Amino acid sequence: MRIEENYSLEKHNTFHLPVKTRWFMEYASEEELGRILRDEYFQECLSLHIGGGSNLLFINDFNGIILHSQIKGITVVEETADSVLLRVGAAEKWDDVVAYAVAQNWGGIENLSLIPGEAGAAAVQNIGAYGAEIKDVIETVETYNQLSFEKRVFTKEECQYGYRNSYFKNEHNDPHIVTYITLRLSKHPQLSIQYGNLKEALASCSELTLQAVRDAVISIRRQKLPDPEELGNAGSFFMNPVIPVAQFEQLKKQYPTIPSYPAGEGLIKVPAGWLIEQCGFKGKSHGQVGVYEKQALVLVNLGDARGHEIALVAESIRTAVKDTFGIEIIPEVKYVG
Ligand SMILES: Cc1cc2nc3c(=O)[nH]c(=O)nc-3n(C[C@H](O)[C@H](O)[C@H](O)COP(=O)(O)OP(=O)(O)OC[C@H]3O[C@@H](n4cnc5c(N)ncnc54)[C@H](O)[C@@H]3O)c2cc1C
Structure with a gap:
């Protein structure tokens, strides 16, 4: 177990905001986690569990306990002829999990290559890219209840997955810490390359393999998204809004080029990046906060931005999109403090 006081979180958030936490506690097993959670002092404190900090925006220093897991390991627990x-x-x-699976020729998560962060958070967030979501391969999620100290194994259905959403993300009085996830991967993978420009990127590829798909995804992502090591960011700042078909049809009359994707019966998903770009934010900067020049959905820390400055720019974007299109865009990034 590792415990640090007044600890800098600069390396624990991909915006690289220079915030501190009163306490930082890292555990390497469920037993150690249990000891931390049962401590009376812990129970009195504000606490937050983090992974790689790639979806967090720290507004202030954190006056409480930041928890971080060091529970590692990738184990095959069952093998059949097919999976x-x-x-x-x-x-x-x-991404180490994806690289491992692809190297074994086990399919299902190759489209989710290069998404930053840790496996536990991936299951909390229901990460998605290029037409795939982690929920497609999740079998179970193992957790430790922060209040009752009980371990529980959630089935996929109990995880209540939705777009970038799950039972674990919702505010309720039943906080669970994810300790392990179990994924069902295929030994006879069906490649999915219809989404975005994946098909184009693979057009000259002589043999379509999981590795070829992974390489193409990595290459496209590197061209489109800033590397957080070089330019602090948290990926897509907002979720893509889902609106009723009737509202979309009205907008299409005014904006004939508005892009869209089906999102279930009577619903349409509109790319938030396009909406933000139409409002003129793409490539602009406001002090130390930038709107990435290649993708308007990504806010970047140009040097020494502070969390509240990023939040202010996000708010002006949200207001402009609402005023222009009548569409509410909601941050995907979690605000802390
Ligand atoms: C450049 C870039 C590109 C990105 N691209 C994508 C993308 O294509 N698709 C996508 O879906 N996301 C994307 N993201 C967002 C981000 O990578 C994902 O949301 C990721 O799953 C966050 O993982 P993390 O470990 O960094 O979690 P954190 O940001 O640390 O935490 C995220 C949430 O999970 C909770 N959490 C973390 N660990 C645990 C745990 N063990 N138990 C319970 N709760 C926990 C936290 O409290 C928080 O609510 C991108 C981010 C960046 C910076």
Whole structure:
């Protein structure tokens, strides 16, 4: 167990905001986690569990306890002629899990290559990219209840997955810490390359393999998104709004080029990046906060931005989109403090 006081979180958030936490506690097993949670002092404090900090916006220093897992390991717990069941410790870097699966020729998560963060958070967030979501391969999620100290195994259905949403993300009085996730991967993968420009990127590829798909996804992502190591960011700042078809049809009359994707019966998903770009924010900067020049959905820290400054720019974007299109866009990034 590692405990630090007045600890800098600069390396624990991909905006690289220079915030501090009163306490930072890192555990390497469920037993250690249990000891931290049962401590009376812990129970009196404000607390937040983090992964790689790639979806967080710290507005202020954190006056409480930041928890971080060091539970690692990737183990095959079941194997059939068609599939494997992989149990992964929550602290494994997500992209290492993808690289491992692809190297074994097990399919299902190759489209989710290069998404920053840890495996536990990936299951909390229901990460998605290029037409795939982690929920498609999740079998179970193992948790530790922060209040009752009980371990529980959630089935996929109990995780209540939705677009970038899950039972674990919702505000309720039942906080669970993810300790392990189990993924069902296929030994006879069906490649999914219809989404975005994946098909184009693979057009000259002589053999379509999981590795080829992973390489193409990585290459496209590197061209489109800033590397947080070089330019602090948290990926897509807002979720893509889902609106009724009738509202979309009205907008299409005024904006004939508005892009869209079906999002279930009577619903249409509109790319938030396009809406933001139409409002003139793309490539602009406001002090130390920038709107990325290649993707208006990404806010970047140009140097020494503070969390509240990023939040202010996000708010002006949200208001402009609402005033122009009548559409509410909601941050995907979680505000802390
Ligand atoms: C450049 C870039 C590109 C990105 N691209 C994508 C993308 O294509 N698709 C996508 O879906 N996301 C994307 N993201 C967002 C981000 O990578 C994901 O949301 C990721 O899953 C966050 O993981 P993390 O470990 O950094 O979690 P954090 O940001 O640390 O935490 C995220 C949430 O999970 C909770 N949490 C973390 N660990 C645990 C745990 N063990 N138990 C319970 N709760 C926990 C936290 O409290 C918080 O609510 C991108 C981010 C960046 C910076």
